[in-house]
Amino acid sequence: MPYKIAIIGASGYTGAELLRIIATHLELEVAALAANSKAGQTMAQVFPHLRHLDLPTLVTWEEIDFSQIDLCFCALPHKTSQEVISRLPGHLKIVDLSADFRLHDPGAYKRWYGNDHAAPEMQKEAVYGLTEFYRAEIAAARLVAGTGCNAATGQFMLRPLIAGGVIGLDDIILDLKCGVSGAGRSLKENLLHAELSEGTHGYAVGGTHRHLGEFDQEFSALAGRDVKIQFTPHLLPINRGILATGYVSGEAQAVHAALAAAYADEPFIEVLPMGETPSTHHVRGSNFCHIGVAGDRIPGRAIVVAALDNLTKGSSGQAVQNANLMLGIAETTGLMFAPCYP
Template sequence: MTKNIAIIGASGYTGAELIRLIATHPDLEIAALAANSKAGQRMDQVFPHLRHLDLPKLVTWEEIDFSAIDLCFCALPHKTSQEVIRELPKHLKIVDLSADFRLRDPEAYAKWYGNPHAATEMQKEAVYGLTEFYRDEITAARLVAGTGCNAATGQYMIRPLISAGVIGLDDIILDLKCGVSGAGRSLKENLLHAELSEGTNAYSVGGTHRHLGEFDQEFSTLAGRDVRVQFTPHLLPMNRGILATAYVTGAPDEVHGALCDAYADEPFIIPLPFGETPSTHHVRGSNFCHVGVTGDRIGGRSIVVAALDNLTKGSSGQALQNANLMLGLPETQGLMLAPCFP
């Protein structure tokens, strides 16, 4: 039976990516699209690459009749998202792509996002949306909080190593490069072509990046003790993709073995043969994450490298993967499209 889907925030990059993925999903139909700033427009006016699809016109989210909607994706900025979601019908299944329900502790949310949480009861209800590690909880959930794209990448690399006890916990270094679409579609001076192209830069240096809240929460819970990673993100002049490199203390063969064991039955996380490292080119436009391990010239140290598409596996693809579980559909439905190369 076809499930009816609504997308709130359809005029952003993650909204457009959701539409691209759902367009070939055999069991989902887009019944409503909302984008308050562009209400009344057709999607092809906002995103011409979707011109071939028969899509509903954009409306305000208040105009949607949710009585016939099975699941709603909310692809709004943080703060705005919680304010909208708390007004949605209580029967509605929701996958939120913002940061608003990722952190379980309201004080942690206020610390990292600069404002008090306005829907703390729903914050308690939300399930963290890292599919491979919260599959059972997501299947039974009404509200799922999508992870940050940087946070997802780092966790795919490091979570299995913490669980297996094969790395030191006090000296994890994570260096990450992200494409510009990770900053969203709104106009920002530093993202203008003349200011971004032909260069790169670190940002949120020194432990100020908001996704550290997710690393702190998830790694510390997993380890049963306080774990703080050293994390520096960099902005690259490419549209899509994340490439992350983790430097850890641990025997390379054990690190590689732990990742292979953890992901042996996972359809989307692919450990590479030992010594191979991934490229963003090899996952572009797909829901796959490639993870590679190599040893360092310094004995007892390992280098882990992961690549994923920040808009797909890092956001909208993950959201659809979770929606499939919530709706009782095959988890991989609509997500097995091959990466786009070159």
């Protein structure tokens, strides 16, 4: 029998992406869908591209009978997510796609998100959901905190290099471009077509982006000392995709070798041949991440480039990967679909 799944926040982009993935997942069955602002509507009304699926009508999350649910995906905004999750029953396995349980330190959460955490005990319980590096912990967890899409991309590039000691830790620069779906589905003036198309711009410039909290936490724990990178994200006028370029001090061949060794047995991480770099086109709509390495004209410097789909590997695909582990399903189940090209 398939496991019964609920999705809270099903009317957002990550909710729709979860449904697209689960539609062909033979071991998961969508039993309940919640979106309080659109309760009473069908998914065909909210997302016409899903009208071919036989899905439950949207309800408020309070109306769901969770005694019949094995695992719940929570795809709500930060702050709202912690308030809802703290009221869910204790037997329920939960994969949270928001930022609310990513940071272990309540003080760090308040610094980056501007409010006290409403469920600090659950914050301690949550396992960070970067699947390739926390498999055992995720498999045993009740609550898994999905990573930020930018944070996942940067960590796939840099974690093996920090752990392997092949790069300097004090001069890491990460320049990242992300498609507009990374900002969510809510209406925002700066995301209107006339405001966004035919241009691109940096945002949260100067070290104010919230995903820096994840980089600080994870890289510092890995290195055993404070590691703070320079990070600037840019908004691209495309729907999906992240392309990140990292500038590091280290020999390019050693950098490539460390990445190739770290991901040799990983089904979703592809390290390209030395000198090749990826494109967002090559991972669109998939759960794959491509990483390339090139040498720089300056001796002792290397350039690392990574591409992934922010809605899939950066969010909902990662969430299903984690759910598979939590439910004892083969990790790749439902996720080996090819990218959509062109």
